Amino acid sequence: MTDPLIIAGTSFSSRLIAGTARYPNQQVMLDALAASGTELVTMSIRRISLDTYAESLVDVLGGRYCLLPNTSGCVTARDAIMTAELARESLETNWVKLELIGDRDLLYPDVEQLVHAADELVRKGFVVLPYCNEDPVACRKLADVGCAAVMPLGSLIGSGMGIANPAAIELICAKSPVPVVLDAGIGTASDAALAMELGCDAVMIDSAIARAHDPRRMAAAMRAAVEAGRLARLAGRIPKQNFAEPSSPQLGLVGS
Amino acid sequence: MTWLRINGQEAETAAATVAELLAARGIDAKARFLAVAVNGAVVRRAEWPSQALSPGDQVEIVRPLQGG
Numbered sequence: 001m002t003d004p005l006i007i008a009g010t011s012f013s014s015r016l017i018a019g020t021a022r023y024p025n026q027q028v029m030l031d032a033l034a035a036s037g038t039e040l041v042t043m044s045i046r047r048i049s050l051d052t053y054a055e056s057l058v059d060v061l062g063g064r065y066c067l068l069p070n071t072s073g074c075v076t077a078r079d080a081i082m083t084a085e086l087a088r089e090s091l092e093t094n095w096v097k098l099e100l101i102g103d104r105d106l107l108y109p110d111v112e113q114l115v116h117a118a119d120e121l122v123r124k125g126f127v128v129l130p131y132c133n134e135d136p137v138a139c140r141k142l143a144d145v146g147c148a149a150v151m152p153l154g155s156l157i158g159s160g161m162g163i164a165n166p167a168a169i170e171l172i173c174a175k176s177p178v179p180v181v182l183d184a185g186i187g188t189a190s191d192a193a194l195a196m197e198l199g200c201d202a203v204m205i206d207s208a209i210a211r212a213h214d215p216r217r218m219a220a221a222m223r224a225a226v227e228a229g230r231l232a233r234l235a236g237r238i239p240k241q242n243f244a245e246p247s248s249p250q251l252g253l254v255g256s
Numbered sequence: 257m258t259w260l261r262i263n264g265q266e267a268e269t270a271a272a273t274v275a276e277l278l279a280a281r282g283i284d285a286k287a288r289f290l291a292v293a294v295n296g297a298v299v300r301r302a303e304w305p306s307q308a309l310s311p312g313d314q315v316e317i318v319r320p321l322q323g324g
Contacts, residue, residue: 019324029322044323047263047316048283048290056289058320070323078296085298086318090291157324206324 003230005202007179008095008127008148010066012039015196016226017068017181019206020057028215030060036209036219041065042097044072045087058091068129070097075110077117084121096121097151098130107157111138115145122146131183134168136175143178150176151183151204154195158207160187163194173199189218189225196229197237261314275304277315289319
């Protein structure tokens, strides 16, 4: 059964987008990425040290995965746009995971600047995937300016708190004209499965794999969870009801 | 000598172009995945030898790293 994730006309067989940060070491990262089945991995763009220049992580990732540079840490639209343009030059991709942070402690998105920066980047020819609030109106505005997907947060970045507002995520999924990628907050496999059951098209996971006790095993768990959640979504769950409904036949009961 | 702001730090340099600046800093201009912006505008690799630097220019030299 083929059920590809399609973003901006590009087809992926995996619905898991993986981060590359905070792994104990590079080999664990490579093993975990392989176990996750991901085809699209995120990277940051940073100033080089003026003293040394080491060979890039891209050398080990570039041939195996599609790269999705982010604008993490940017707090102004101007810096985020410049970071995206530097990423396009560096990695020769016009895809960008647009992050515009409005609070350095909470890492919450600054929606006002996010929409502005997304609009400008779309006009400059970028495929924009914005990290955004779990707000159906913000997501609609981002889709309206031409974002290729929206990436609402489940809960705070790196918190492992899961999906704090599943009803909002479900609403976003029901209304969004572009793919919805749950970003941030996933802590364990059931969170990823829930995201897919709520109707998300994909999930983005970094910390929950990288900081797990055994990242390789957690990556495999996430892969299974994303696949299970997606299948359950497509299968259609039974409605919830507040009364019992026996599954065994009620005719021919033994005794009186 | 020219005063520039390179990756957020004031620095004095004799370099007159982006390419000369990279060389002066010991950065291999042939290294893949480097990107440079001057005053907020990306300077394509092919333009590094010809892009002149002026006093007070803000230069960003970046490469990709791990990210989430």
